[in-house]
Amino acid sequence: MGSDDFTAALTRAGRYDGAAIAAAEALLAKVEETGLETIRMVFADQHGILRGKMIVARALASAFTSGIGVPSTLLLKDTSHRTVFPVWSAGVSVADQPFGGAGDVILWPDPARFFPLPWSPHSAILLCDVCQRSGAPVSFSSGAVLADAVGKLEGAGYRALFGLEVEFQVFERLDPALTHAQATMPGAPVQTRNLTQGYQYLTETRYAEVEGLLDHLRRMAEGLGLRPRSMEIEMGPSQFEFTFDPSDPQVQADRFVLFRTMVKEVCHTRGLHASFMAKPNLPNAAANGWHIHQSLQDARTGRPLFRPEADGALTQAASGWIAGLLKHAAASCLLTNPTVNGYKRFAPFQLAPNSVQWGADNRGAMLRALLAPGDDASRVENRVADTTANPHYAFAAQILSGLSGIEAGEPAPRPSETPYTEAGTPLPRSLIAAVEAFEGSAFYRKALGEGVVDYLVTLKRAEWDRYLMTVSDWEHQEYFGLF
Numbered sequence: 001m002g003s004d005d006f007t008a009a010l011t012r013a014g015r016y017d018g019a020a021i022a023a024a025e026a027l028l029a030k031v032e033e034t035g036l037e038t039i040r041m042v043f044a045d046q047h048g049i050l051r052g053k054m055i056v057a058r059a060l061a062s063a064f065t066s067g068i069g070v071p072s073t074l075l076l077k078d079t080s081h082r083t084v085f086p087v088w089s090a091g092v093s094v095a096d097q098p099f100g101g102a103g104d105v106i107l108w109p110d111p112a113r114f115f116p117l118p119w120s121p122h123s124a125i126l127l128c129d130v131c132q133r134s135g136a137p138v139s140f141s142s143g144a145v146l147a148d149a150v151g152k153l154e155g156a157g158y159r160a161l162f163g164l165e166v167e168f169q170v171f172e173r174l175d176p177a178l179t180h181a182q183a184t185m186p187g188a189p190v191q192t193r194n195l196t197q198g199y200q201y202l203t204e205t206r207y208a209e210v211e212g213l214l215d216h217l218r219r220m221a222e223g224l225g226l227r228p229r230s231m232e233i234e235m236g237p238s239q240f241e242f243t244f245d246p247s248d249p250q251v252q253a254d255r256f257v258l259f260r261t262m263v264k265e266v267c268h269t270r271g272l273h274a275s276f277m278a279k280p281n282l283p284n285a286a287a288n289g290w291h292i293h294q295s296l297q298d299a300r301t302g303r304p305l306f307r308p309e310a311d312g313a314l315t316q317a318a319s320g321w322i323a324g325l326l327k328h329a330a331a332s333c334l335l336t337n338p339t340v341n342g343y344k345r346f347a348p349f350q351l352a353p354n355s356v357q358w359g360a361d362n363r364g365a366m367l368r369a370l371l372a373p374g375d376d377a378s379r380v381e382n383r384v385a386d387t388t389a390n391p392h393y394a395f396a397a398q399i400l401s402g403l404s405g406i407e408a409g410e411p412a413p414r415p416s417e418t419p420y421t422e423a424g425t426p427l428p429r430s431l432i433a434a435v436e437a438f439e440g441s442a443f444y445r446k447a448l449g450e451g452v453v454d455y456l457v458t459l460k461r462a463e464w465d466r467y468l469m470t471v472s473d474w475e476h477q478e479y480f481g482l483f
Contacts, residue, residue: 324405
């Protein structure tokens with residue numbers, strides 16, 4: 001297809017404005033010039049997992065003009081990869097959009113979100129938006145939910161900056177669990193052992209033990225353009241943390257899913273297993289948190305709105321944002337802590353929150369306010385989330401709840417100095433408690449829409465029901481010999 005034909009076809013497709021058409025043309029030329037062989041056309045699904053299709057480079061032009069069809073059931077699966085909506089029933093719809101018969105949705109590539117893969121130099125990832133065949137967006141897709149939240153924030157005159165602190169573990173892979181009996185749904189966990197003994201937090205010698213791995217992950221992250229800022233030895237065995245330069249929520253959401261994907265893929269090629277599970281069931285393993293740093297700017301002037309004045313008092317924006325995050329914290333947990341396992345991380349005196357409170361530079365509080373007069377980087381750190389979250393949904397929760405506090409003029413309550421011993425509203429103790437808080441939230445039903453809330457509740461109730469019907473090791477030990 002010639003350049004003029006490609007431009008005409010893009011125009012007929014009606015998906016791209018002039019700037020995006022120019023970017024698509026430039027990208028097509030770049031792919032041809034660099035000799036890339038394959039393009040991974042993917043989107044972040046409801047769990048923040050990248051899904052899609054691999055195409056040969058010469059098919060990229062038609063992907064821009066016609067999109068790529070993928071089964072709509074990719075949007076309807078729980079964490080076991082089971083489709084939990086009745087797609088074979090007549091007239092089935094999700095959020096008022098038809099999904100019967102496991103038909104296709106369409107991935108439309110975004111030329112601004114193209115990432116050549118430094119660990120697979122013949123290939124690249126091209127992030128896509130997911131739409132119905134009609135061209136209408138899938139309203140409950142995580143990208144659409146975040147875009148809507150950002151739009152509301154910008155409409156109110158604000159721009160957000162978010163920062164990432166991501167904890168994870170990397171283990172030596174001893175047994176890949178590839179026997180036929182282990183090919184279950186979900187698959188049997190691989191068998192592992194530690195790379196480091198742990199419990200020497202931020203020590204130089206522990207870093208030196210795994211410098212080769214961490215250097216490699218850093219270089220791959222830099223090659224992807226993810227802007228890593230620090231690489232750290234965390235508290236637990238084989239546990240690490242990467243932080244990233246602050247950026248807008250949509251860029252950071254892409255960085256998170258790309259980083260999680262990169263770490264798992266790169267480690268696999270080295271005979272290692274990387275896990276972002278919140279609290280692995282391994283002896284002496286530590287829990288993995290994800291700390292979401294967030295601040296606001298005036299969209300017109302760029303003035304930082306969380307920076308205190310000389311007296312150190314909370315600004316009106318910071319006070320309202322904190323109040324909103326606290327008010328909707330329980331319901332937001334479904335978006336920041338979306339798994340059964342994540343609620344086993346909420347334990348006192350473990351550097352993870354267990355109640356809905358905020359404190360000034362206090363790592364035991366749910367919200368840690370890092371606010372100082374004259375500091376343009378003044379921000380609020382939400383320590384509730386874990387690294388299984390879909391960042392698009394999690395960031396949307398921060399934006400919508402924080403903005404609601406500002407718009408309502410709600411003041412932040414008194415900060416806590418001893419959050420583990422002061423009486424505070426407990427965070428949900430289980431996934432089902434979070435599901436029920438989210439399902440019953442009039443705020444989220446209005447902010448996200450009834451269909452989006454019901455969609456996420458259906459997915460997570462299916463996950464919870466499978467968990468309830470599984471006989472655990474605890475039950476077997478407790479009752480098998482007693483009765």
